[in-house]
Amino acid sequence: MRNHASALLQTGKVNDLAVGPGRREMLRRNFFQRDPLSCARDLIGCELNWNSCAGIIVETEAYNAIGDEACHCFVRPSTRAFVERNHAGAAYVYFNYGVHWMLNVLVKGNENGFVLIRALEPTRGIALMRKRRDVHDVHRLCSGPGKLTEALAITGRDDEMDLCGNENHCFRERLQPIKVIADERIGIRRSAHLPWRFTLRDSAHVSRKVRSSRRQSRDPVAKALR
Secondary structure, eight states, X not given: OOOHHHHHTTOOSOEEEOXXXXXXXXXXXXXXXXXXXXXXXXXXXXXXXXXXXXXXXXXXEEEETTTOTTSGGGTOHHHHHHHHHSOTTBEEXXXXXXXXXXXEEEEOSSSOEEEXXXXXXXXXXXXXXXXXXXXXXXXXXXXXXXXXXXXXXXXXXXXXXXXXXXXXXXXXXXXXXXXXXXXXXXXXXXXXXXXXXXXXXXXXXXXXXXXXOOOOSSOTTHHHHO
């Protein structure tokens, strides 16, 4: 049966997304109870709140628990156990190559998997982020998954934290129309051809500029997400 993820597999184009005006509300658990691809796309433009710091999400990557060789579930029994014992919206934080912490959020619904938060546009707590990273340029503060965890002081102690019930550690909804571009994920060798990285178009805060020129002004997956 064709589902959200399979419909999104072939996309690598701009998507027009919008929400109405108003206060940013915290994303509840049902936001993460679907498939990783649509969730990764829809997190672009949302805000990540972490204690006194916050930033607009400008880059994500989707990882599918089944059939995606780049996902930890493919090779790590401990990650499969994490999926089993946690609810959608839980933080999955791991130490990458012994260098950087990486923040992911668990998605459980039509398909299980993770969304890696790859880059933010800082909006609050910028002075503290600069102090933690010893970097002044705001465009470089959170322009990568390891950079943003350092800026927000996210570590392994935050693993399995529920990001759907605490206003100090949560995601907040998007407030304005944006355009999202999909292209290939970064820094992986397996399943590297899949267009499962999502970025905010023309953002100066992403970790790497989009490598693909596959862009359209109309949403190619609107039908799949209805």
